[in-house]
Each structure stands twice: as structure tokens, then as C-alpha cells.
Amino acid sequence: MVLPLVNLSGDASRQYLADGITDALITDLAGISALRVVSRASAMSYQTLHKTAPEIGRELDVDAVLESSMTYEGERVRVNAKLVVGHQNAVCEKSQSVAHGISRPGDGFNYIRSD
Secondary structure, three states: OEOOOEEOOOOHHHHHHHHHHHHHHHHHHHOOOOOOOOOHHHHHOOOOOOOOHHHHHHHHOOOEEEEEEEEEEOOEEEEEEEEEEOOOOEEEEEOOOOOOOEEEEOOOHHHHHHO
């Protein structure tokens, strides 16, 4: 399950980028035959709910939930992701500047999509 990326930039006009990254993650992960990926419509329904990743995992009977957020550091977009595995709240975090946390100039969605 890929939860909607949380826009922490403080700028609501940049929500389109957060939604686009969420959509790209869902699409790319759905292309991996070994994974069962919850649809975008189902994922977006959790955008305004205040539930923990393990609660959502139990509700949807999924093995893992990907939480992510987006901030801006000057002109750079930074995306941090946390994979919550199982229903016991085991966490695998990656929050680096671009090893698989992403940091790119401006509104460079095409750059982010290629990472």
C-alpha cells in the first residue's frame, strides 16, 4: 500500500507534485508482478484519515505500507519515505538525500520520476 505523499512544504499549490509522486510510485510498483499494489483510488481515500500505517495495513490486509512526505529545501524538493512492514509496526526507513530519499531542483517531477 502506497499512502498519499504528505506535502509538508506549507504551500498548498504544490499538492499537485505530491499527488503526482504518489501516482508514479503506485504505477511503478504495480509493474512488479511479485507485488500486490492497492489502487490509487483506495490509496487516496486515506489522504485525510488519521490512522497509523499498521492500522491501514490490517484494514487492507497488506504486508507493507509505504509512508512518504515532501518538503522544500530552498529550490530543492526532498522526499522521505518509510516502509512499515507487517502489522507489528516493524519499520524500514530511508531518509537520505538521494540514495532513495529524493532531492531534486524545483518542480522537477520528470527528474524525480526517473529516480
